[in-house]
Amino acid sequence: AQSVSQHNHHVILSEAASLELGCNYSYGGTVNLFWYVQYPGQHLQLLLKYFSGDPLVKGIKGFEAEFIKSKFSFNLRKPSVQWSDTAEYFCAVRPGNTGKLIFGQGTTLQVKP
Amino acid sequence: DAGVIQSPRHEVTEMGQEVTLRCKPISGHDYLFWYRQTMMRGLELLIYFNNNVPIDDSGMPEDRFSAKMPNASFSTLKIQPSEPRDSAVYFCASSLGRRGLYNTEAFFGQGTRLTVV
Numbered sequence: 001a002q003s004v005s006q007h008n009h010h011v012i013l014s015e016a017a018s019l020e021l022g023c024n025y026s027y028g029g030t031v032n033l034f035w036y037v038q039y040p041g042q043h044l045q046l047l048l049k050y051f052s053g054d055p056l057v058k059g060i061k062g063f064e065a066e067f068i069k070s071k072f073s074f075n076l077r078k079p080s081v082q083w084s085d086t087a088e089y090f091c092a093v094r095p096g097n098t099g100k101l102i103f104g105q106g107t108t109l110q111v112k113p
Numbered sequence: 114d115a116g117v118i119q120s121p122r123h124e125v126t127e128m129g130q131e132v133t134l135r136c137k138p139i140s141g142h143d144y145l146f147w148y149r150q151t152m153m154r155g156l157e158l159l160i161y162f163n164n165n166v167p168i169d170d171s172g173m174p175e176d177r178f179s180a181k182m183p184n185a186s187f188s189t190l191k192i193q194p195s196e197p198r199d200s201a202v203y204f205c206a207s208s209l210g211r212r213g214l215y216n217t218e219a220f221f222g223q224g225t226r227l228t229v230v
Contacts, residue, residue: 032215032216032217034218036221042223043204043221043222043223043224044156044204044206044221045221046218049216049218051216052216090155090156094215094216095215096215096216097215098215099144099161099163099168099208099210099215100158100161100168100169101146101158101161101206101208101219102158103148103155103156103158104155105154105155105156106155106156
């Protein structure tokens with residue numbers, strides 16, 4: 001069955017530290033990949049997405065992600081986090097042959113001022 | 114567009130009662146998803162529709178859960194009878210989905226926080 005795995009469940013960083021959140025998926029065909037963010041008490045919002053082309057994609061608020069097809073990975077990065085980045089981050093996969101949208105378990109990021 | 118609209122935002126009910134959650138997708142979107150979010154299980158896909166037709170309901174926990182989409186602008190998720198373990202935040206999302214591509218993101222509603230006591 002298709003699945004999405006996020007390695008880190010809870011990450012604590014100080015402001016200005018660099019961030020990398022891991023995401024792996026299990027699906028052998030064409031995939032569309034997403035990272036969403038959920039700020040406390042709010043709904044999910046799109047951070048960035050990858051469909052095709054350059055495997056390094058840039059999103060809002062200085063986030064970027066790299067698609068590595070051989071590793072079935074789509075890791076999220078930010079060079080320098082801010083306190084306002086405190087939120088839950090979700091990786092999601094939409095296989096290219098189905099409308100289904102599957103999410104990982106989520107990673108809670110806490111940034112200390 | 115007002116985005117995906119869910120109602121109610123909060124629902125507190127007693128065990129055994131019927132609960133109905135409502136969702137209005139973004140106009141023109143042909144995919145609609147229902148998710149359940151809990152601390153233990155994260156964001157689970159319960160069911161999704163394409164052009165008002167249920168495509169995959171394998172995530173629906175049990176027969177107490179049912180979902181319908183009578184038209185393109187409305188969907189319901191019903192729990193009957195409700196149990197305390199159903200307490201969670203339920204999200205509805207909608208998206209476009211061109212066949213064979215599906216390279217569009219989903220837009221989420223604000224969610225319904227359900228508490229069953």
